[in-house]
């Protein structure tokens with residue numbers, strides 16, 4: 001996200017505009033917590049995780065009267081356009097905000113969940129994926145040395161995108177995620193059983209939190225009860241959301257930040273950016289109302305073949 005902030009600020013500067021930073025997302029916008037963000041304030045942030053502008057969940061933005069206050073705060077500061085870096089909730093809010101308050105909005109996808117329609121990439125996903133894979137590689141050492149089963153829960157909210165990619169990249173024996181046709185306890189038991197019969201004495205199962213944080217723990221308890229297994233459960237949690245961003249996240253944050261400002265400068269509004277088949281794309285903000293994309297089905301199938 002810092003790569004995107006830096007690019008927005010510096011591209012705006014290059015085009016003769018002044019950039020302002022809004023702190024804590026929509027919450028800061030409601031409270032008037034905004035100030036000019038000069039180019040120099042963005043020095044040495046490209047390699048930093050999190051966001052220098054901080055962020056917040058903001059249920060107050062559901063309130064139309066408070067959205068009007070937010071628009072007033074922007075106008076009072078002479079701000080003509082808003083670049084929103086965020087996920088599904090942030091873009092839905094931007095879509096309403098522009099339609100209702102007439103504020104020109106542009107979106108840059110930023111969420112480790114990679115669950116937005118119209119883009120194959122969101123900022124943070126690649127970094128979180130690599131972090132999860134590195135963590136599981138370490139867990140694998142204990143799994144194989146002790147001949148143990150590990151259930152590793154990864155984030156992703158209601159999307160299995162992070163779980164499936166993590167499972168494939170770390171050679172997991174199985175993956176549980178909400179969109180999978182095989183996402184059942186019984187199916188997992190029969191997969192583990194088949195692996196045991198093939199001589200596998202340790203396994204890693206990646207579990208998508210799937211809107212129920214702690215799902216891996218519940219599955220683990222049931223497996224222990226039913227099969228008396230020496231298993232362990234690891235919840236990776238917010239480890240996945242921090243740390244220095246990957247090169248690809250920095251590159252796309254930079255590209256999208258510049259592109260958002262160039263389009264706004266040309267008078268475009270009400271769009272969000274994305275990546276499809278390697279190309280930078282833009283689509284109307286209203287596309288955010290479409291269904292979230294499914295994890296590629298072929299990846300799930302590959303995982304079972306490769307776990308043999």
Ligand code: F6P
Nearest residue numbers: 087111112113155156157209241
């Ligand atoms: O949407 C990003 C995300 O990291 C999800 O993967 C996760 O379920 C959620 O945010 C965690 O949110 P919080 O930090 O508020 O607990």
